[in-house]
Amino acid sequence: MALDRVLTQEEIDSVFRNLRDNASDEDPAKKAIPYDFRRPDRIAKDQLRAIHLLHESFARSLSSSLSAYLRNYALVNLVSVEQLSFMEFSQCLPAPTVLVSLGMRPFDGSAVLELNPSLVFPILEMLLGGTGKSALRPDREVTEIEQSILESIFRIVLHDLRDAWSSVSAMNFTIESFKTESQLLQVLAPNEAVVAVSLEVRIGESSGMMNIGMPSIIIKMLRQKFDQQWSMRKSESTMDEQERLLKLVKRSSIFVDARLRGPTLQVSDLMKLETGDVLSFDYGLDKPIDLMLNGNLKFHGYPATTGRKKAFEINETLR
Numbered sequence: 366m367a368l369d370r371v372l373t374q375e376e377i378d379s380v381f382r383n384l385r386d387n388a389s390d391e392d393p394a395k396k397a398i399p400y401d402f403r404r405p406d407r408i409a410k411d412q413l414r415a416i417h418l419l420h421e422s423f424a425r426s427l428s429s430s431l432s433a434y435l436r437n438y439a440l441v442n443l444v445s446v447e448q449l450s451f452m453e454f455s456q457c458l459p460a461p462t463v464l465v466s467l468g469m470r471p472f473d474g475s476a477v478l479e480l481n482p483s484l485v486f487p488i489l490e491m492l493l494g495g496t497g498k499s500a501l502r503p504d505r506e507v508t509e510i511e512q513s514i515l516e517s518i519f520r521i522v523l524h525d526l527r528d529a530w531s532s533v534s535a536m537n538f539t540i541e542s543f544k545t546e547s548q549l550l551q552v553l554a555p556n557e558a559v560v561a562v563s564l565e566v567r568i569g570e571s572s573g574m575m576n577i578g579m580p581s582i583i584i585k586m587l588r589q590k591f592d593q594q595w596s597m598r599k600s601e602s603t604m605d606e607q608e609r610l611l612k613l614v615k616r617s618s619i620f621v622d623a624r625l626r627g628p629t630l631q632v633s634d635l636m637k638l639e640t641g642d643v644l645s646f647d648y649g650l651d652k653p654i655d656l657m658l659n660g661n662l663k664f665h666g667y668p669a670t671t672g673r674k675k676a677f678e679i680n681e682t683l684r
Contacts, residue, residue: 409588412584412588413446413447413448413560416446416560416562416584417443417446419529419530419532419533420443420446420529420562420564421443422529423443423525423526423528423529424441424442424443424564425441426525426528426529427439427441427521427522427525427564428440428441430521430524430525431518431521431566431568434517434518434521435488435491435492435497435568436491437491437497437568437569438567438568438569439566439567439568439569440566440567441564441565441566441567441575442564442565442567443562443563443564444563444564444565444574445561445562445563446560446561446562446563447560447561448558448559448560448561448581449558449559449561449578450555450556450557450558450559451553451554451555451556451557451558451559451578452555452556454477454559454561454576454578457561457576458479458576459481459482460545460546461482461504461505461506461507461545461546462479462480462481462482462485462545462546463479463480463482463485463507463512463515463543463545464477464478464479464543464544464545464546465477465478465479465480465519465540465541465542465543465544466540466541466542466543466544466552467523467538467539467540467541468537468538468539468540468541469536469537469538469579469583470536470537470539471535471536471537472536472583472586474580474582474583475541475552475553475580476538476577476578476579476580477552477553477559477576477577477578478519478522478523478575478576478577479574479575479576479577479578480515480518480573480575481573481574481575482503482504482573483571483572483573484566484568484571484572484573484574484575485507485511485515485573486503487568487569487571488515488518488568489507489511489514489515491568491569492514492517492518493514496569497568497569497570497571498569498570506545507545512543516540519540522575523538523539523540526538526577533587534587553578553580557580557581557582558580558581558582559578559579559580559581560578560579560580560581560584561576561577561578562576562577562578562579563575563576564576564577619658619659620658620659620660621656621657621658622656622657623654623655623656623657623666623668623677624654624655624656624657625648625654626648626655628645630644653665653666653667653680653681654666654667654668654677656677656679662683663682663683664677664679664680664681664682664683665679665680665681665683666678666679666680666681667680
């Protein structure tokens with residue numbers, strides 16, 4: 366239905382006046398952010414970023430280790446690092462799956478490592494001499510014998526995880542127990558906060574997720590060590606930065622000349638020189654020669670030859 370009624374100026378002013386009055390009467394408490402006292406172990410965003418960088422290094426190292434051990438192409442990518450309650454973390458895991466309770470010595474607490482069944486059975490096939498390309502993916506729990514076979518894989522994972530965390534703290538991860546259902550793994554309270562690390566693992570033609578859950582309370586205890594590591598990382602140049610700078614200066618041209626620093630001669634005297642005149646340079650044979658780089662004195666050394674070419678043997682580097 367078409368409306369052809371036109372509002373008067375007084376009606377328009379009344380609408381804006383009501384909107385302004387309602388805005389002033391709005392309760393400021395409604396803008397407050399609710400705080401959940403059941404989850405006090407929130408960690409800072411900068412610490413989460415540091416954990417993200419740490420596990421990126423872990424993913425690169427694990428890719429190489431799995432490729433060498435399984436003799437198959439392996440790629441590990443970090444997907445996410447976030448903070449959840451242990452209940453939320455466990456509800457995101459498939460069932461059945463392979464769950465490992467991890468000790469975190471010297472700290473009192475347990476972490477959780479989960480490996481998806483879509484990865485477990487291809488890995489078992491490779492460890493038993495197969496190709497891992499079987500299309501059959503059993504929908505069942507792993508047996509005790511299969512758990513024993515998988516221990517070698519978990520030892521590799523925990524070795525690289527320990528090396529990645531060594532830059533922050535000497536943490537020894539050990540296997541405490543195996544489970545197949547998240548409800549059976551009662552290592553943390555349901556409301557306890559954990560840092561959930563999700564990694565995508567590709568081995569050959571198979572892919573799946575690996576999930577790690579660590580108690581937030583332990584990571585909060587390491588806050589000072591994270592800060593120290595971050596300050597050291599910012600002060601030291603990484604290999605990537607050094608390689609980038611090297612690529613920038615590789616194409617630079619440098620003028621190199623070796624000079625005998627002896628007595629000087631005026632141009633007027635030089636013009637008077639005739640055949641048979643002798644110039645005394647007053648420069649001993651054992652005295653080193655200066656090597657200049659773009660006009661700056663950098664080295665001391667002696668004239669030399671390499672094959673039929675003239676060369677300069679560096680004897681001393683000047684700082």
